[in-house]
Amino acid sequence: NQVIDTVAEPVPEPVIIAPETNEYYLYTISDTNTLASLKKELGAEKFAIVLALNHVDYKFVGKDTKLVVPKKFPDNIQNFLLDYSPLPKNLPQLSGVPKFILISQKVQYIGAYENGILVYSAPVSTGKKSTQTPNGLFTANWKAKRTISTVDSSWILPWAVNLDNFEGISMHQYELPGYPASHSCIRMREIDAKWIYDFTNQWQLTPDGKSILTHGTPVVIFGNYEYGKTRPWFNLPTDPDYLNITDTEVN
Numbered sequence: 309n310q311v312i313d314t315v316a317e318p319v320p321e322p323v324i325i326a327p328e329t330n331e332y333y334l335y336t337i338s339d340t341n342t343l344a345s346l347k348k349e350l351g352a353e354k355f356a357i358v359l360a361l362n363h364v365d366y367k368f369v370g371k372d373t374k375l376v377v378p379k380k381f382p383d384n385i386q387n388f389l390l391d392y393s394p395l396p397k398n399l400p401q402l403s404g405v406p407k408f409i410l411i412s413q414k415v416q417y418i419g420a421y422e423n424g425i426l427v428y429s430a431p432v433s434t435g436k437k438s439t440q441t442p443n444g445l446f447t448a449n450w451k452a453k454r455t456i457s458t459v460d461s462s463w464i465l466p467w468a469v470n471l472d473n474f475e476g477i478s479m480h481q482y483e484l485p486g487y488p489a490s491h492s493c494i495r496m497r498e499i500d501a502k503w504i505y506d507f508t509n510q511w512q513l514t515p516d517g518k519s520i521l522t523h524g525t526p527v528v529i530f531g532n533y534e535y536g537k538t539r540p541w542f543n544l545p546t547d548p549d550y551l552n553i554t555d556t557e558v559n
Contacts, residue, residue: 446472
């Protein structure tokens with residue numbers, strides 16, 4: 309039972325410069341526009357949302373880092389990521405499926421569905437270019453509140469949900485550096501990884517552990533991230549609908 313991941317790998321990417329809309333703006337960390345000043349201006353909750361929108365943890369934000377920031381936040385900040393999600397809010401073809409998880413590599417988002425209705429969505433970091441996350445239909449196998457990588461014992465992986473018992477691909481908590489950086493796993497923030505862990509049903513095995521009686525929650529991974537190009541969310545200031553995944557793409 310392998311679980312593998314690796315540390316972040318910085319990748320230089322271009323950043324667009326174009327007229328902004330009224331919904332988002334691009335904030336660049338500098339000597340005058342500091343991270344502390346942005347956090348003070350927004351407050352802790354909104355600041356956390358900004359980091360999530362940029363798929364990045366606080367530790368990876370330094371001078372010259374660019375962040376996409378909403379110009380307005382809703383009154384109910386708790387539902388921001390669900391309302392903002394680029395994944396379809398309703399998938400009628402899944403109306404008979406109690407639980408289902410969709411992961412878009414193109415826009416780096418995960419969505420949890422109950423009978424075809426999107427009930428949770430969050431940013432992720434999938435595999436870097438040299439160790440890309442495979443697309444396809446998977447199911448949740450075993451789960452662990454805390455597991456250790458079989459490749460490097462220093463890699464502690466909380467809230468792990470295994471998807472491939474032979475290759476060690478799983479969804480779990482790990483750092484988000486602002487781009488796909490994993491060793492084929494699906495990284496999430498702690499709050500999101502714990503929610504997905506609680507949401508998914510793991511497989512049920514025969515007493516001898518040799519056969520599967522019931523498969524776990526189905527997970528579909530699809531789409532392709534454009535490595536080396538502008539990070540998708542950096543397009544939001546010029547096109548607020550840029551990330552939206554169409555029903556055709558999902559089908």
